[in-house]
Amino acid sequence: MGSLGKDAAAAAGERVVLAVNGARHEAAGVDPSTTLLEFLRTRTPVRGPKLGCGEGGCGACVVLISKYNPATDEVTEHSASSCLTLVGSLTNCSVTTSEGIGNTRHGYHPVQQRLAGFHASQCGFCTPGMCMSIFSALVKADKPDGPALPTGFSKLTCSEAEYAVSGNLCRCTGYRPILDTCKSFAADVDLEDLGFNSFWKKGTDRADVGKLPEYSSGAVCTFPEFLKSEIKGQMNDIPAAIAGQDGWYHPKSIEELHSLFDSNWFDENSVKIVASNTGAGVYKDQDLYDKYIDIQGIPELSVIDRSSKGVEIGAAVSISKAIEVFSDGTPVFTKIAGHLSKVASPFVRNTATVGGNVIMAQRLQFPSDIATVLLAAGSTVTVQTASKMLRLTMEEFLEQPPCDAKTILLSIFVPDWGSDNVIFETSRASPRPFGNAVSFVNSAFLARTSGQLIIEDICLAFGAYGVDHATRARKVEEFLKGKSMSAPVILEAVQLLKDVISPSEGTTHPEYRVSLAVSFLFSFLSSLGNNQNEPESAKAIASNGSCANGYEKYGLVASDDLPVRSRQELVFSDEYKPVGKPITKAGAELQASGGRLCMLVTSLLPRIASMEHLSVAHTLMPI
Structure with a gap:
C-alpha cells in the first residue's frame, strides 16, 4: 500500500460531525453506506422524515441541508432526499428537519400552521416532507438580495410556490389544500382564490393576509454558530492528503483521486465513487460497499465557465x-434549463449531478433526458482516463464501450448557438410531467435555417425509446438539409423516421414509443412550416409583445405557462350547525412538525376454553 493509501486508511477512523436541528452529533462507528434518513431515525430523536419509496421519488424524507463557506462567511441551503443522501458525505453540514423549524415546545412555524389551517394534512405521513419542501423554497427565495418582502408574504411567486412541492406525493388530500398552503406565501397570490380554510369563512369573510399566521424570513437559524466556529478553527489546520471518516475518502484533486485508484486497497466491486448517491434511487446497490470516495471536493469537477463560445460545467x-x-x-x-427543470424532483436535482446523469447513460444505459438534450445541443465532454485526457463529442462518448470505474468525466461544454436563425425544441413523454418519472421517449431538435427558412443544418436526437443510449436520426437529418418545410416534406420525413426508430427486442410498448417519437418530430417540423407561413399580423403581434408568441389570435395558449388555477365555491347551511364549520383538525400541526404519534391497534385472539375472546391493545408508537 502506498503512503497515500496508508494516510487514508489511518484517517478512516475520524468521525463525521454534523448539526441536526442545531444540536451537535457525531456519526461515529456507523456503516459507510448509512443513509442520512437511517442515521436520523436511529441515532437522533428526529422522527419527521419518513421512509417512503427509498428512491427520492415521494418526498416523505425531505430535509434541508446547509453548508458553510468560512472564506466568504456564507451559508447555502438546499432540500434533499435523506433516503439517498449518505451521512458520510455530510461532515460539517447542518441538517434541519420539520421538528427543527417548529414544534410543541418552541411553537409551530407558519408553514406548519398554514398546512393545518388549509386542511392539508390527513394521515400525516407525507406532511413533514411537504413542510420542508415549502420551507426550503421560502429560504431560497427570501435571500437578502432582491426587492423587499411584501408584508406577510415571501418573495415566492405562485408558480414557484406550486413547483416547490412538485416532487412530493400525497395519497390523501388531492393536493388542492397543499397548493393553497404554498400559494398563501406568494406575493402575487389572489387570496380569494385560496380554498376552504379555518382562517376566514369562504364566501362571507374577507380574505386578508393579516388573518394568516404571520410569516417573516430568517426566523429559523439553519446553521448553528458552534459549527461555524469549529469550521473556522479547522481553516489553519493542514489537512492530510485525503481525509476519511469511517470508510469515506475525500480527494481534493484529480491527482489524489488517481492515487486512490492506484492504491492496493482499491477494488471497484467494494469501492463506490459518489458525488450525491442519487443514482442509488435508480440502480439499487445489491451489496453494501466497504469504502466510498467522495468527489465533491475536487475543484476541477465543479467548474462553471461562461464565455462567448459557450458554457462549460464540471461533472459534479x-x-x-x-x-x-x-x-x-x-x-x-434557456430551453435546456426548461427541460432540466422537468427532470427528477427539486430535492433530487439539488444534489444530483449533471455528470453523474450522463455517466449513468453511458455506462448503465440509463434513459437520460439530459444526455439527449446535450447531444442535440452539440455538446462535447472532457474525459480523464488512467493514461490521458480525451475531448469527445457527446455522440462519440455515448457510443464508447462502457467506461470503467477509473475513467472520470471532468466537464461538459455546451456551445453558444446565438439567437439568429436557430430553433431548438425539446420534448418528453413520461408517466407524470414532473418528479421522478423516467421518460417513455425524449427528444431534442436543433435546426439552423437561412433567411428563407431553408434548413442549413439540423440535429434530431432521440432517447429512452428502447436503445442503449440517445441517438441521432441521421438519415432524416440528411433528407431535411437544404429543404424548406411543406406538407410533402414533413410526411416523408415522418415516414423515414418510422424506419429509423427501432426499439430493441424486449422493450415495452414499442409501437407507442415509436408513435411518440414521430409525433415529436411532426410537431417540430410543423412549427418550422408555420413560422414560414405565419401571417404578418401574427408576427407583428408576437414581435411587439402584446400577445406572447401570437397565440391568442388563434385561441391557443402555451400549456407550459399555465399555473394551477381554480375557484372553490361553497354553499353553507345552518341546518346542521356546527357541521361544516371550518375547524382545524386536532393534531394537524403536530403532524406537520413530525411529532405525531400513530395509534396502532393490535388484535389478540386467544382461545380460552371453548370461547373466542377479542382483546384489543392500543399502543402509541412514533411513525
Whole structure:
C-alpha cells in the first residue's frame, strides 16, 4: 500500500460531525453506506422524515441541508432526499428537519400552521416532507438580495410556490389544500382564490393576509454558530492528503483521486465513487460497499465557465445549479434549463449531478433526458482516463464501450448557438410531467435555417425509446438539409423516421414509443412550416409583445405557462350547525412538525376454553 493509501486508511477512523436541528452529533462507528434518513431515525430523536419509496421519488424524507463557506462567511441551503443522501458525505453540514423549524415546545412555524389551517394534512405521513419542501423554497427565495418582502408574504411567486412541492406525493388530500398552503406565501397570490380554510369563512369573510399566521424570513437559524466556529478553527489546520471518516475518502484533486485508484486497497466491486448517491434511487446497490470516495471536493469537477463560445460545467455541478446557469442565456440555453427543470424532483436535482446523469447513460444505459438534450445541443465532454485526457463529442462518448470505474468525466461544454436563425425544441413523454418519472421517449431538435427558412443544418436526437443510449436520426437529418418545410416534406420525413426508430427486442410498448417519437418530430417540423407561413399580423403581434408568441389570435395558449388555477365555491347551511364549520383538525400541526404519534391497534385472539375472546391493545408508537 502506498503512503497515500496508508494516510487514508489511518484517517478512516475520524468521525463525521454534523448539526441536526442545531444540536451537535457525531456519526461515529456507523456503516459507510448509512443513509442520512437511517442515521436520523436511529441515532437522533428526529422522527419527521419518513421512509417512503427509498428512491427520492415521494418526498416523505425531505430535509434541508446547509453548508458553510468560512472564506466568504456564507451559508447555502438546499432540500434533499435523506433516503439517498449518505451521512458520510455530510461532515460539517447542518441538517434541519420539520421538528427543527417548529414544534410543541418552541411553537409551530407558519408553514406548519398554514398546512393545518388549509386542511392539508390527513394521515400525516407525507406532511413533514411537504413542510420542508415549502420551507426550503421560502429560504431560497427570501435571500437578502432582491426587492423587499411584501408584508406577510415571501418573495415566492405562485408558480414557484406550486413547483416547490412538485416532487412530493400525497395519497390523501388531492393536493388542492397543499397548493393553497404554498400559494398563501406568494406575493402575487389572489387570496380569494385560496380554498376552504379555518382562517376566514369562504364566501362571507374577507380574505386578508393579516388573518394568516404571520410569516417573516430568517426566523429559523439553519446553521448553528458552534459549527461555524469549529469550521473556522479547522481553516489553519493542514489537512492530510485525503481525509476519511469511517470508510469515506475525500480527494481534493484529480491527482489524489488517481492515487486512490492506484492504491492496493482499491477494488471497484467494494469501492463506490459518489458525488450525491442519487443514482442509488435508480440502480439499487445489491451489496453494501466497504469504502466510498467522495468527489465533491475536487475543484476541477465543479467548474462553471461562461464565455462567448459557450458554457462549460464540471461533472459534479448539480442539476439545479446547471438550471440556474443556463436560465440566463440564449434561447438554446434557456430551453435546456426548461427541460432540466422537468427532470427528477427539486430535492433530487439539488444534489444530483449533471455528470453523474450522463455517466449513468453511458455506462448503465440509463434513459437520460439530459444526455439527449446535450447531444442535440452539440455538446462535447472532457474525459480523464488512467493514461490521458480525451475531448469527445457527446455522440462519440455515448457510443464508447462502457467506461470503467477509473475513467472520470471532468466537464461538459455546451456551445453558444446565438439567437439568429436557430430553433431548438425539446420534448418528453413520461408517466407524470414532473418528479421522478423516467421518460417513455425524449427528444431534442436543433435546426439552423437561412433567411428563407431553408434548413442549413439540423440535429434530431432521440432517447429512452428502447436503445442503449440517445441517438441521432441521421438519415432524416440528411433528407431535411437544404429543404424548406411543406406538407410533402414533413410526411416523408415522418415516414423515414418510422424506419429509423427501432426499439430493441424486449422493450415495452414499442409501437407507442415509436408513435411518440414521430409525433415529436411532426410537431417540430410543423412549427418550422408555420413560422414560414405565419401571417404578418401574427408576427407583428408576437414581435411587439402584446400577445406572447401570437397565440391568442388563434385561441391557443402555451400549456407550459399555465399555473394551477381554480375557484372553490361553497354553499353553507345552518341546518346542521356546527357541521361544516371550518375547524382545524386536532393534531394537524403536530403532524406537520413530525411529532405525531400513530395509534396502532393490535388484535389478540386467544382461545380460552371453548370461547373466542377479542382483546384489543392500543399502543402509541412514533411513525
